[in-house]
Amino acid sequence: MEPGVFKIGPIRPPSEANSLLLRVTENCPWNKCKFCMLYKKNDFHTRPVAEVKKDIDAMAEYRDRILTHFKDGDYDMEAINQEYQSLATAEERMCYQMVFIWLTEGNRQAIFLQDANTMVLRPEWLAEIVSYVRVRLPEIQRITSYGRANTLAKISQADYKMLHDAGLNRIHSGYESGSDKVLQLICKGTTQEEQIIGGRKVREAGIELSIYFMPGVGGRELSTDNAIETAKVINAVDPNFVRLRTFVLRTGSLMEEVRDAGGWTEGTDMEKLLEIRNMIAHIDPTKAHGKITSDHIINLLQEVNGYMDTEIPWMLDYIDSFLALPELEQRKYQLARRMGFPLDWKQLYRLRESDRLYIEDLAKNLVDEKAWEKKLHAYMDRYI
Numbered sequence: 001m002e003p004g005v006f007k008i009g010p011i012r013p014p015s016e017a018n019s020l021l022l023r024v025t026e027n028c029p030w031n032k033c034k035f036c037m038l039y040k041k042n043d044f045h046t047r048p049v050a051e052v053k054k055d056i057d058a059m060a061e062y063r064d065r066i067l068t069h070f071k072d073g074d075y076d077m078e079a080i081n082q083e084y085q086s087l088a089t090a091e092e093r094m095c096y097q098m099v100f101i102w103l104t105e106g107n108r109q110a111i112f113l114q115d116a117n118t119m120v121l122r123p124e125w126l127a128e129i130v131s132y133v134r135v136r137l138p139e140i141q142r143i144t145s146y147g148r149a150n151t152l153a154k155i156s157q158a159d160y161k162m163l164h165d166a167g168l169n170r171i172h173s174g175y176e177s178g179s180d181k182v183l184q185l186i187c188k189g190t191t192q193e194e195q196i197i198g199g200r201k202v203r204e205a206g207i208e209l210s211i212y213f214m215p216g217v218g219g220r221e222l223s224t225d226n227a228i229e230t231a232k233v234i235n236a237v238d239p240n241f242v243r244l245r246t247f248v249l250r251t252g253s254l255m256e257e258v259r260d261a262g263g264w265t266e267g268t269d270m271e272k273l274l275e276i277r278n279m280i281a282h283i284d285p286t287k288a289h290g291k292i293t294s295d296h297i298i299n300l301l302q303e304v305n306g307y308m309d310t311e312i313p314w315m316l317d318y319i320d321s322f323l324a325l326p327e328l329e330q331r332k333y334q335l336a337r338r339m340g341f342p343l344d345w346k347q348l349y350r351l352r353e354s355d356r357l358y359i360e361d362l363a364k365n366l367v368d369e370k371a372w373e374k375k376l377h378a379y380m381d382r383y384i
């Protein structure tokens with residue numbers, strides 16, 4: 001029997017780039033955050049458990065078919081190509097390819113449950129799906145999902161235990177800010193209190209919690225509030241991961257309305273870095289033990305990574321050493337980074353000479369602050 005096709009959603013967290021993707025719900029049940037343009041044109045709906053289980057079956061069947069071509073430590077690519085070409089539809093070929101990439105280049109032990117807030121599903125349905133993953137794809141060791149803080153706060157401790165026992169390991173949650181003022185401004189539909197309640201429940205159930213912080217989203221006006229109140233939430237929840245996602249105002253997003261209404265000004269690239277520093281400086285290492293990660297190209301300093309209980313002094317020193325550079329050196333690195341240079345400022349010498357000359361020229365001569373930020377913004381637009 002031919003395997004069926006399975007659905008594939010649009011996004012996953014960067015840390016799940018190598019995971020198999022299983023679409024359990026479609027789109028976002030909230031869909032109102034002002035900075036987010038992802039699902040604005042699509043309605044949310046859950047998928048019937050039986051349908052999701054069929055998708056899991058299809059994944060397992062593709063895996064089995066592909067693995068029959070694995071012999072003597074290698075894949076028979078001719079046989080794989082033949083099989084791929086013999087599939088009747090483009091959808092089947094896409095599913096085959098996705099499972100092949102997962103088997104050969106991905107993390108064979110990880111699966112991510114799409115889309116934006118799968119935790120909204122009835123817990124017993126979600127537990128049934130998670131258990132089925134464990135049965136049909138026994139190589140999977142890590143099952144993760146997105147969950148909004150507002151949803152996480154409503155789930156009972158007993159349901160979290162059921163989900164944990166079924167095999168749900170990690171929840172990613174876009175907290176974005178711990179400040180109620182900022183949360184309200186960006187229409188996040190949640191509060192600091194819900195973030196703390198939800199986060200603590202997840203942690204208490206033994207499920208890992210990965211939260212996202214968006215430095216800059218409160219604008220210049222709420223920068224200090226954003227930093228301090230976010231640190232307060234981190235201290236109260238003790239998440240396993242705090243992932244940095246520097247905010248950049250996206251053309252066409254509803255944040256433009258917030259800006260145009262007045263009282264919100266986008267900070268500069270360097271001001272957002274200072275906000276990250278301020279947030280880190282307010283984390284209490286006796287209360288927070290997880291890891292800060294800068295796992296997105298949108299962050300200026302990619303090297304700001306470390307455990308909150310032991311590496312905060314290092315992270316602050318690292319940021320301070322960048323801030324202590326002569327302005328021209330800072331600008332050179334900023335531009336290089338925004339052009340996609342992935343390393344830290346000590347490695348600028350590795351740039352191609354043509355890039356280096358271009359960067360030096362702009363960093364020296366583009367002195368108008370607005371024009372400079374606009375230039376950086378134009379590069380960053382590619383990443384958001």
Ligand code: SF4
Pocket residue numbers: 028029030031032033036037038039116148174
């Ligand atoms: S909850 Fe997530 S996906 Fe939904 S609108 Fe907000 S940021 Fe976008």
